[in-house]
Amino acid sequence: MADTVAGASPDPHASGEDPNRRDFIHIAAGVAAVGLVGGLAWPFIDQMNPAGDTLALASIEVDISKVVEGQQIVVKWRGKPLFVRYRTAKEIEAAIKDDHADLRDPQTDESRHKPGKAQYLILIGVCTHLGCVPTFGGGDYGGWLCPCHGSVYDTSGRIRRGPAPLNLAVPDYSFLSDTKVKVG
């Protein structure tokens, strides 16, 4: 019945409940439209992710021969500060002593530097609370003190007091030579 009058019926709903050619074309058109919009949406969203050249610049080499014992240098890596700290024997000792203290984010000092390179502590200099840059040497533990909300880090960069939830992050890095480090 639907077939014989299909061309004559101007009423789009006249053909009843059965799945028929009209339903098929509705669904097909709808799917095509959704596919098109979806297919365009992803490129439009993904364009905001880091671009090829941004990713290509994502690793840097740092010459650490300039860092003086007891001091740190700050270099920019992926737009953020990177702390390279040359720790004194006393500072290392203090860090190891606290390995089993009551830590909020328990980690041993050893796990936070490369084997045999305990003097070099390399950290992302971003407070894990809300992203400020902690001040070198501040706080009761001789590590860092965040000026924004008072988070205190020890000489291993572990959180000891204040609102920050985690230790200062250790980035991926490796020693290319005794004086050169590749970060990222």
Place this chain on the structure above:
Amino acid sequence: MSGHSTYEPKTGLERWLDSRLPIIRFANDTIVTFPTPKNLNYWWTFGGVLSLMLGLQIVTGIILAMHYVPHVDYAFNSIQRIKRDVNYGWLIQGMHANGASMFFLAVYIHMFRNLYYGSYKAPREVLWILGCVIYLLMMATAFFGYVLPWGQMSFHGAVVITNLIGALPIIGPSITTWLWGGFAVDDPTLNRFFSLHYLLPFMIAGVVALHVWALHVPGNNNPTGVNVKSKEDTVPFHPYYTVKDGFAISVFLIMYAVFVFYLPDALGDAANYIQANPLQTPQHIVPEWYLLPFYAILRAVPNKLMGVLLMFGAIGTLFVLPWLDTSKVRSMRYRPTMRLYYFIFILACLVLGYCGAHAPDDMVIPGVAGPQFLDANLNSIVWLSRIAALFYFVYFWVITPLMGLTETPLPEPESISTPVLSHPASAPAGATASPEKRG
């Protein structure tokens, strides 16, 4: 807006909203129940195409602005970075650059449609003038946009066009300096052009809203040019024209996609792949294809000021067209002589475009040493542009007013429905029996 609302809020929420902000009623009246002449052909689908293209240009443009750097030292490279490094930047940049061409293609079809079917005549003059405003804004937007990649053609195109203003007596030079923000087209110019290029599309969108408003008061014209006389002459916009527009848009998008994916640089100029160099002009300065006819008119005149005035006059003429046309008959279907001039007019526009793309001294017919006439060889692009430009103005200022007074039009149908019903081949019975055999 107008009095024909048939919207009835169904749920409580819709009723609540309808008495506060009748936005669903508005959408319903504009794109669902709007009574539309039942005989609109595919030339009426380009308004929909244009709306879509405007939307796409705005979306892709906003994205490009996230990565583009409006500075003479970085602009060129930032576009290269978009094409190479930004995720899908090649797609978005390609859509935007080719989208401009598609937008103009659609707008030209839309405008020529209006000329043919007399859609600019009463009571649609305001609708037409708003269209002309949109067209002006589109050209300005395209010009500013073309400057942004800061290639050779961008830079020297900007130099040439801004110098046009300098042709105005007395105030010209100070206006040019004001436009530049310096002694030449430079960083301040690029910055303000970027700002304006971002602004104008939103102004276009605003004028489009007025345009559609002005459309919905008198309603659509139609291929017969005869007014809608009864309900029998119309069908609701949805589903009849949503589907027809949707189909046309799909076909248009396929053509657009062919350019974006297979010919992304076909419409661009090779010189624009060289970074702008203020110390050297490219061999041959040409605008984008959609501005070529006006460029040809500009160059056809040996006097700087006159050239500029004529070029703007060519656009200005469009604004007064509704009052130049004296014919009572809208559609050229019933004006056989005028129709002939109309097709010559299209030809003249194409010839002007052709002339705009060639150097003024180029020969029209290769190898024929034509005679010198006044200041140039007769067989040169200059003279061809002069003839075509002359026809452009004569068409609007002489032929259009005179024809309306002198021609004998063919009889117009009683109503939109009569030609359909009286035509034996398209009578409903035949349509039902074998619609596929009617070609």
